[in-house]
Amino acid sequence: MKKIxxxxxxxxxxxxxxxxxxxxxxxHRLVAExxxxxxxxxxxxxxxxxxxxxxxxxxFNLDMTExxxxxxxxxxxxxxxTNPDKIVFAYQGDGDIAAIGMSEIxxxxxxxxxxxxxxxxxxNYGMTGGQMAPTTLLGQVTQTTPFGRDPKREGYPxxxxxxxxxxxxxxxxxxxxxxxxxxxxxxxxxxxxxxANQVENKGFSLVEIISNCPVDWGMTVMDSIKWVKDVFxxxxxxxxxxxxxx
Amino acid sequence: MPKIxxxxxxxxxxxxxxxxxxxxxxAFSKEVNKLGLPWAEFVKPQDCIGCGFCYQxxxxxxxxxxx
Ligand SMILES: Cc1ncc(C[n+]2csc(CCOP(=O)(O)OP(=O)(O)O)c2C)c(N)n1
Ligand code: SF4
Ligand code: SF4
Numbered sequence: 064m065k066k067i068x069x070x071x072x073x074x075x076x077x078x079x080x081x082x083x084x085x086x087x088x089x090x091h092r093l094v095a096e097x098x099x100x101x102x103x104x105x106x107x108x109x110x111x112x113x114x115x116x117x118x119x120x121x122x123f124n125l126d127m128t129e130x131x132x133x134x135x136x137x138x139x140x141x142x143x144x145t146n147p148d149k150i151v152f153a154y155q156g157d158g159d160i161a162a163i164g165m166s167e168i169x170x171x172x173x174x175x176x177x178x179x180x181x182x183x184x185x186x187n188y189g190m191t192g193g194q195m196a197p198t199t200l201l202g203q204v205t206q207t208t209p210f211g212r213d214p215k216r217e218g219y220p221x222x223x224x225x226x227x228x229x230x231x232x233x234x235x236x237x238x239x240x241x242x243x244x245x246x247x248x249x250x251x252x253x254x255x256x257x258x259a260n261q262v263e264n265k266g267f268s269l270v271e272i273i274s275n276c277p278v279d280w281g282m283t284v285m286d287s288i289k290w291v292k293d294v295f296x297x298x299x300x301x302x303x304x305x306x307x308x309x
Numbered sequence: 310m311p312k313i314x315x316x317x318x319x320x321x322x323x324x325x326x327x328x329x330x331x332x333x334x335x336a337f338s339k340e341v342n343k344l345g346l347p348w349a350e351f352v353k354p355q356d357c358i359g360c361g362f363c364y365q366x367x368x369x370x371x372x373x374x375x376x
Pocket of ligand 3 (some may be wrong): 084317320321322323324325326327348351355366367368369370371372
């Protein structure tokens, strides 16, 4: 009998600090598996965000650093340009990438930096207790939209992949989900491709992972999974938004 | 026969593996672990097909699958 699935080498043994059922854990594992399978663990450098994933440097068995809120794509740019032989990725939440860090991601993508960005969209600010994020759905109740997000007051959900797809330089933008095993395997394919693109010097790749934040959404884990499937992905349709590598 | 091993110490009792298992091989324990939570227990080893769906869904990477 062979061990067919176990903890990837690119994860440390530190237990995750995430809430029970939180999608960050699955996303971490998929990133780690992709790095293992591409054989790039010894030359990969990750940039952790501000947000619930702020301790990602404790969880990845890689060279890691941590950037100020929203700045991982800028930090990753510097690391990659000074170490072009390294594989560099930024790991970011939706508050990090689409609110305070909107400028950094747009310009890194527009410059076509040869980096990989893993973007966890959980429709709110998880770490600080569930405030509205730019990705919060219309009508969604958060700590700062107690009556639901109203487009007249808070604007519309920002679709980061679609927005970046208007730029010339990005080569690969895909939105995936992790609400069941089939979606998880599909997310793995996308993440691995986003890293492989960098290995092959193809340019800027970003994978948006539609995730769940059960505690801040005020839901059970199962209800949060159901909400992703029935509601969340209606606003954020899954699929390849742009692929210039094909 | 395929089998899984679940690390009861780090299991956060989210239930995603229980939901994902097509053969209903996993259930919550009657006891609680050091986190104060019932952990996911491999209760029907005879039915396991080694699909790894539980592994795919576990956010805390508590599960190993053998086949
Ligand atoms: C400059 C700065 N402004 C504000 C904060 C407070 N802060 C910490 S985490 C966070 C939001 C993180 O949300 P998101 O990026 O969606 O990640 P999640 O926690 O949901 O994974 C904010 C606003 C900060 N740490 N630094
Ligand atoms: S607050 Fe939300 S994003 Fe943060 S660890 Fe908990 S479930 Fe995950
Ligand atoms: S998915 Fe993992 S953390 Fe959740 S109940 Fe199963 S073994 Fe425990």
